[in-house]
Amino acid sequence: MYRRIKLVDKTDISIIDKLEMDLQNLIQAMEIYFDEFVNHIDITNEIEEIRKFNPDHILSFNYTNTYQRLNKQDCCQIHGTACYKQGFPKKCSLVLGIPKTDIPFANTSVTFFYKEFQREYNKNETDYLKWIQYMHQKNTEYSNNYRKYISNLEIFEKKHPRKPYSLPIMALKPKEPEAPMNEIMILGHSLRGDFDILSPFFILENTNIIIFYKGDSDYKNKWKFICGPNSTIEKEHSHIDWKMLND
Known part of the structure; x- marks a missing residue:
């Protein structure tokens, strides 16, 4: 999308309208696919790392109800849940966009393509706040x-x-209070694209976070890109545990 926009004259905004319509159609097609097919896959293999972790809160950027079906536990679906069968036509709640960026257009709105706008427009879940x-x-x-x-x-x-x-x-000595520990699990994130949602969790004290990711060094590179090469993710009484998911 970004490459195509740069090739178009600034006065020709029709390509933006076409791209927005294409994206809306793609999102709706995805929702139909996820709800009609993925949500009905028989789950036989349970991921051990997910099973043994007992989080207080689960933050999911996935589009399906797979985790809920497997674990019978609610989670905050930041980017919506495919539920095509609930009624049609309707406004799709799935978020498929880009993080805010500076696109060199003077009089053209590309607001719809931003994840932040789509979340607000779709009225996606905000329990995480x-x-x-x-x-x-x-x-x-x-x-x-x-x-x-x-x-x-x-x-x-x-x-x-x-x-x-x-x-x-x-017996008279004052007793030291016990630090409250928050247990959070994060699924399906894009570290760079969803950092506006994730960053408030990373700075919390007394918090254990387990983050599932794909790619052996992917999260390290993105973390350094976002926070700087000398940044740390470890704090007193807190820990972030990164778990790689295989195919």
């Missing part, structure tokens, strides 16, 4: 409780400077 807010709240409560713990510990140690403490004194 509530998850982020909830996890921030848990982390804030933990931080406040930890500060109180440190303050009370200092007072305790001033009152009882001698160590080791006897059992009666140990």
Whole structure:
């Protein structure tokens, strides 16, 4: 699409309208295929890494209900779920676009091609925003409780400077609060194209994230491209685990 746009004169916007119609037709064809065929494939092989992980939240960029059928657990379908049989004609909820980029056109709108626009236009699921807010709240409560713990510990140690403490004194020692751990699983992402959705999860404290990807070094290259070569994904009390899926 991008190559074709660059070859067209800026005053000729008909190619944009044609491309938009082609994309809409492709998205609807995809939805029919996913709902009529993929959603009815008999699932016999379960991925071990997915089975043994027990996440609090599942973020999916896939278009099918395969995970829900296999695990009987809801997840937030960022890019919609193929459900062609629910009624036709209707507005398709599948998102198939590009991340926002600067396309050199003065008076031409390519808004429809952006994932961000398609998500808003389709009114796709936004439960993940509530998850982020909830996890921030848990982390804030933990931080406040930890500060109180440190303050009370200092007072305790001033009152009882001698160590080791006897059992009666140990009973008076303030108990350190336990950090809340959030378990998140991410499926079907495009690290570069969906980074606006993923980045708030990456900066969360007290969070374990497992991300399934394809290609042995794919995620490393994209991570460096987005965040810089010296960026780190490890934080205190947090961990991001990248799992490669084979064919």
